[in-house]
Amino acid sequence: xxxxxxxxxxxxxxxxxxxxxxxxxxxxxxxxxxxxxxxxxxxxxxxxxxxxxxxxxxxxxxxxxxxxxxxxxxxxxxxxxxxxxxxxxxxxxxxxxxxxxx
Amino acid sequence: xxxxxxxxxxxxxxxxxxxxxxxxxxxxxxxxxxxxxxxxxxxxxxxxxxxxxxxxxxxxxxxxxxxxxxxxxxxxxxxxxxxxxxxxxxxxxxxxxxxxxx
DNA sequence: CCAGCATATCGAGATATCTCGATTTATGGA
DNA sequence: TCCATAAATCGAGATATCTCGATATGCTGG
Numbered sequence: 001x002x003x004x005x006x007x008x009x010x011x012x013x014x015x016x017x018x019x020x021x022x023x024x025x026x027x028x029x030x031x032x033x034x035x036x037x038x039x040x041x042x043x044x045x046x047x048x049x050x051x052x053x054x055x056x057x058x059x060x061x062x063x064x065x066x067x068x069x070x071x072x073x074x075x076x077x078x079x080x081x082x083x084x085x086x087x088x089x090x091x092x093x094x095x096x097x098x099x100x101x102x
Numbered sequence: 103x104x105x106x107x108x109x110x111x112x113x114x115x116x117x118x119x120x121x122x123x124x125x126x127x128x129x130x131x132x133x134x135x136x137x138x139x140x141x142x143x144x145x146x147x148x149x150x151x152x153x154x155x156x157x158x159x160x161x162x163x164x165x166x167x168x169x170x171x172x173x174x175x176x177x178x179x180x181x182x183x184x185x186x187x188x189x190x191x192x193x194x195x196x197x198x199x200x201x202x203x204x
Numbered sequence: 205c206c207a208g209c210a211t212a213t214c215g216a217g218a219t220a221t222c223t224c225g226a227t228t229t230a231t232g233g234a
Numbered sequence: 235t236c237c238a239t240a241a242a243t244c245g246a247g248a249t250a251t252c253t254c255g256a257t258a259t260g261c262t263g264g
């Protein structure tokens with residue numbers, strides 16, 4: 001696995017925060033009516049919590065998606081993002097491997 | 103532990119390479135006469151291997167030292183750098199903890 | 205003390221990242 | 235169809251990082 005882009009994606013405190021918040025849906029307001037069964041959190045909620053502009057958060061989520069740390073799912077006009085635990089673990093394994101002596 | 107600076111230090115392929123090379127002394131030429139017992143590798147050897155300017159490598163080693171990934175030891179006019187395995191492991195543990203779900 | 209070598213520090217130009225507001229695209233409702 | 239809302243994309247200024255050459259510092263041998 002190439003670590004370059006994943007590490008760059010994590011080299012930002014807000015992006016790391018977002019990944020942290022996404023561990024637990026209850027870090028965000030309850031789903032809107034009609035969204036109850038959907039996994040993940042919409043961009044607007046993430047933006048409200050991060051307190052950065054809409055375009056910045058959209059950009060951040062795009063970066064996190066590019067490196068596989070999150071998965072996006074569109075429902076109507078909303079995009080729901082959630083963590084991809086397997087990809088995150090795979091990265092952590094590769095990262096540990098590259099850094100650890102043996 | 104604050105992850106900001108350590109992650110930034112690792113957000114560079116040459117700095118990661120250097121940390122990798124330092125896992126094994128045999129990645130570098132044998133010690134000069136008089137340096138046989140000394141742990142670590144001098145800046146010049148690292149520079150030769152990395153193929154970047156002396157000032158860049160000195161800067162890189164300073165960054166890696168600041169975040170604790172390497173230890174510097176001066177012997178005469180040479181500075182010998184070696185990995186601090188405990189610090190690296192401590193960082194990896196904190197990093198895993200921040201990223202993993204539980 | 206001086207010359208020479210290893211390393212560190214300084215200053216700067218090139219490049220990349222951050223973050224924004226404005227605009228565009230996509231969707232759903234009246 | 236028109237409008238409103240959510241999200242993505244675009245373009246740009248501010249800031250940070252990369253990397254260099256030049257210079258400074260520190261050490262050693264003569």
